[in-house]
Amino acid sequence: MTDSADSESAGYVPPKVWTWDKASGGRFASINRPVAGATHEKPLPVGRHPLQLYSLGTPNGQKVTILLEELLALGHAGAEYDAWLIRIGDGDQFGSGFVEANPNSKIPALVDRSGATPVRVFESGAILTYLAEKFGAFLPTEPAARAETLSWLFWQMGSAPFLGGGFGHFYHYAPVKLEYPINRYAMEVKRQLDVLDRRLAETEFVAGEAYTIADMAIWPWYGGVVKGWLYEAAEFLAVEEYRNVRRWADQILARPAVQRGRKVNRLTGDPADQLHERHDAGDFDTKTQDKAAAG
Numbered sequence: 001m002t003d004s005a006d007s008e009s010a011g012y013v014p015p016k017v018w019t020w021d022k023a024s025g026g027r028f029a030s031i032n033r034p035v036a037g038a039t040h041e042k043p044l045p046v047g048r049h050p051l052q053l054y055s056l057g058t059p060n061g062q063k064v065t066i067l068l069e070e071l072l073a074l075g076h077a078g079a080e081y082d083a084w085l086i087r088i089g090d091g092d093q094f095g096s097g098f099v100e101a102n103p104n105s106k107i108p109a110l111v112d113r114s115g116a117t118p119v120r121v122f123e124s125g126a127i128l129t130y131l132a133e134k135f136g137a138f139l140p141t142e143p144a145a146r147a148e149t150l151s152w153l154f155w156q157m158g159s160a161p162f163l164g165g166g167f168g169h170f171y172h173y174a175p176v177k178l179e180y181p182i183n184r185y186a187m188e189v190k191r192q193l194d195v196l197d198r199r200l201a202e203t204e205f206v207a208g209e210a211y212t213i214a215d216m217a218i219w220p221w222y223g224g225v226v227k228g229w230l231y232e233a234a235e236f237l238a239v240e241e242y243r244n245v246r247r248w249a250d251q252i253l254a255r256p257a258v259q260r261g262r263k264v265n266r267l268t269g270d271p272a273d274q275l276h277e278r279h280d281a282g283d284f285d286t287k288t289q290d291k292a293a294a295g
């Protein structure tokens with residue numbers, strides 16, 4: 001199909017200058033806007049732990065809670081954290097306190113209050129790197145291994161928007177099903193899965209023989225796809241083809257810290273897997289949504 005035939009079939013001719021059409025609809029219409037900054041005054045809550053996380057249990061949020069749970073499992077008591085829920089569907093990311101923590105208004109955002117001056121960190125890849133360096137874990141220091149880990153971490157940061165914002169949006173969330181973007185992004189996502197599958201045929205974990213922050217970043221997205229958790233797209237993408245990714249996804253899921261991390265700040269799925277806020281290690285036993293409903 002030519003470009004012009006495609007735009008005719010979609011019935012859209014771009015105007016000379018784009019303007020904000022509030023009525024454009026779609027799943028995220030109520031929160032999407034073309035300007036940055038706060039919409040309302042709302043300071044962020046602060047708990048008793050050194051690390052304050054403001055997040056939601058989406059794949060981008062899970063990366064950080066998985067790392068924090070892994071650090072705690074290794075015995076790093078300084079990784080104790082309060083995980084506060086940011087309801088992005090309600091616009092919490094546009095509150096003044098959140099915008100101070102992340103001027104980009106997207107979860108996750110971390111504030112480290114362990115020192116004399118609070119340190120804000122935003123962008124999940126930056127948060128993973130900051131915490132891995134702070135605790136000296138899950139990011140190799142030997143230059144070649146470190147380069148490989150950071151390469152895969154940045155691969156995830158650059159690739160996942162095609163999976164989520166591209167494929168997931170047009171296949172699952174868009175109010176109309178359009179062949180052109182679904183084809184374009186399905187092709188790219190399958191290419192990305194093949195990149196991972198070939199890599200994971202060579203090595204146990206994505207950056208080599210050690211489990212690193214690269215696995216923690218990639219797993220919630222690409223592990224989620226092959227497990228059939230994202231966009232109801234497992235059959236469409238024929239994920240059974242990616243045998244090495246499936247082997248790796250199961251291996252990561254078997255880790256108790258991963259199982260805990262993926263529950264934190266989660267608002268969807270089985271109530272037993274939803275811990276809306278985490279302020280104490282014991283919350284996993286007492287405060288998941290099934291316990292809340294029962295109690």
Ligand SMILES: N[C@@H](CCC(=O)N[C@@H](CS)C(=O)NCC(=O)O)C(=O)O
Pocket residue numbers: 031058059060061088093105106107108122123124125
């Ligand atoms: N590159 C960012 C992406 C973060 C992101 O897209 N967060 C989404 C949820 S998964 C969000 O907060 N969306 C709210 C909005 O767009 O207003 C990261 O990795 O931290």
